[in-house]
Amino acid sequence: MYSIGQVSKRSNVSISTLRYYDEIGLLKPAEVNESGYRYYSDKELILLQHIAALKEIGFTLKGIRNLLLSGEDTDEGSLKSFYKIELEAIEEKRRKLDVLEKLLITANHAFELKGKADPDDILMFIKAIQTPPNIREAFLTEHFTDREIKIIKSLPDLSSNDPKTAQWIQLIRMAAKHIDEEPSSEISQRLAKQFFEISMEWFDQDEKLIDKYWTLIRPEEGMEEKVYGLDRKVMDYIDRIVDWYLAVNVQEENRLNEQKN
Structure with a gap:
C-alpha cells in the first residue's frame, strides 16, 4: 500500500488533485484509516496512469469518470478497454493533426502562389481536405x-x-x-x-x-x-x-x- 504522499511523488500528481479525484469519485483510495489518511494499492496506481493518459489526449474528468463507470467488471477487462480507447483516441488525434498539417501546408503554398491569404480559399481548402x-x-x-x-x-x-x-x-x-x-x-x-x-x-x-x-x-x-x-x-x-x-x-x-x- 502507498500513502497519498508516496503516490503523489511517484505519479507527479499533486496531493490536492488526488484528494479531488477522491471527492468526485474518479479515483477512490483502496483504504482510508481512522485518522483519514488515504492509502492506494497497485490497482489504483494503474488506474491513475490511465486517467493521466486520457487527460493528455483530451478527455474531460467527467468523460473519464463515465468511462470508468461503464468499464468491464474484471481488472483485465478494464485494462483492455482503457488501452483500446486510448489507442483509438490517439489515432483520432493523429488524424486531426494530419488534416491540420495538410491545411497549413496548403494555405502556405496558396500564399506563396498568389501572395495573399483569402478566407474563401481557406474554406475551400478545408472542404477539399475533408472530402x-x-x-x-x-x-x-x-x-x-x-x-x-x-x-x-x-x-x-x-x-x-x-x-x-x-x-x-x-x-x-x-x-x-x-x-x-x-x-x-x-x-x-x-x-x-x-x-x-x-x-x-x-x-x-x-x-x-x-x-x-x-x-x-x-x-x-x-x-x-x-x-x-x-x-x-x-x-x-x-x-x-x-x-x-x-x-x-x-x-x-x-x-x-x-x-x-
Missing part, C-alpha cells in the same frame, strides 16, 4: 485508365511539400505575373519551354493524357477554378505561349530537315 477519398476516386475512375490515374496522383499537391509542388507554384506565379505578355516575348517563351518540359516529364511523355487532363480541369466561363491557381485567364495564357513555342519548334525542325535533304 471523402471515394469521391475523387470515382471521378478519376470515370475519366482515366489505371495507368493514367497513377500518373495523375503523382502530380503536384498543394497539401504536400513535394519538390514538384514548389516548382509548380513558381511557374504558376510567373504565368500570372506575365499574363499580358505577348506569346512571342522572351519571358513567355522561357515559361512555355518550362511548362512543356515538365508536363512531358510528369505525364510520362503522354501528350494525349496532357490534353485530356488540361481539358477536364479548365473552368467554364465565369466559374471557379478547378485546380488552385489555374483560372481561365492563366490557362488561356499558358495555351497561347505553349502553342507558339511548339509552332516555332516545328518550324525549326522542318528547317533542319530541309537542310539535311
Whole structure:
C-alpha cells in the first residue's frame, strides 16, 4: 500500500488533485484509516496512469469518470478497454493533426502562389481536405485508365511539400505575373519551354493524357477554378505561349530537315 504522499511523488500528481479525484469519485483510495489518511494499492496506481493518459489526449474528468463507470467488471477487462480507447483516441488525434498539417501546408503554398491569404480559399481548402477519398476516386475512375490515374496522383499537391509542388507554384506565379505578355516575348517563351518540359516529364511523355487532363480541369466561363491557381485567364495564357513555342519548334525542325535533304 502507498500513502497519498508516496503516490503523489511517484505519479507527479499533486496531493490536492488526488484528494479531488477522491471527492468526485474518479479515483477512490483502496483504504482510508481512522485518522483519514488515504492509502492506494497497485490497482489504483494503474488506474491513475490511465486517467493521466486520457487527460493528455483530451478527455474531460467527467468523460473519464463515465468511462470508468461503464468499464468491464474484471481488472483485465478494464485494462483492455482503457488501452483500446486510448489507442483509438490517439489515432483520432493523429488524424486531426494530419488534416491540420495538410491545411497549413496548403494555405502556405496558396500564399506563396498568389501572395495573399483569402478566407474563401481557406474554406475551400478545408472542404477539399475533408472530402471523402471515394469521391475523387470515382471521378478519376470515370475519366482515366489505371495507368493514367497513377500518373495523375503523382502530380503536384498543394497539401504536400513535394519538390514538384514548389516548382509548380513558381511557374504558376510567373504565368500570372506575365499574363499580358505577348506569346512571342522572351519571358513567355522561357515559361512555355518550362511548362512543356515538365508536363512531358510528369505525364510520362503522354501528350494525349496532357490534353485530356488540361481539358477536364479548365473552368467554364465565369466559374471557379478547378485546380488552385489555374483560372481561365492563366490557362488561356499558358495555351497561347505553349502553342507558339511548339509552332516555332516545328518550324525549326522542318528547317533542319530541309537542310539535311
